[in-house]
Amino acid sequence: MIRQTGRFQTAHASKYMRQLCKHFAHKVPAACDKTEGRVQFPFGxxxxxxxxxxxxxxxxGPDNAALERGRAVIDSHLKTFAFREGFTQMDWAAPTEG
Known part of the structure; x- marks a missing residue:
């Protein structure tokens, strides 16, 4: 499995995280509190x-294609939720093994 971490500097992190989890929970298992969230996408x-x-x-995810899909899903939804901040995409670090 490979991992990738994205960061978005914002004073509204908890709000956006809860919006993401609530939205994703309509289609896949997702849960969160004020500081931590987990989403079980089909691709990872x-x-x-x-x-x-x-x-x-x-x-x-198992490969770069899965990570690409994950980045796209998270970024596209944050683009909708964080439009007032001019969000375009998270600052994604290079993938790592492990």
Missing amino acids: PATLHASATELQAEIT
Whole structure:
């Protein structure tokens, strides 16, 4: 499995994380509290963490195609939720093995 972490600097991290989890829960298993969230996508799981200044997403998958799909799903939904902040995409680090 490979992992990739994305970061979005925002004072509204908890709000966006809860919106993401609530939205995704209509289609896949998803749960969260104010600071941690988990989403079980068909292509691999995502773990979300909200701090006072940042939303972090870690996606895991069997290959780069799964990570690409995870990035696209998270970024496209955040684009809708965080439009007031001019969000375009998370700052995604390079994938890592493990």
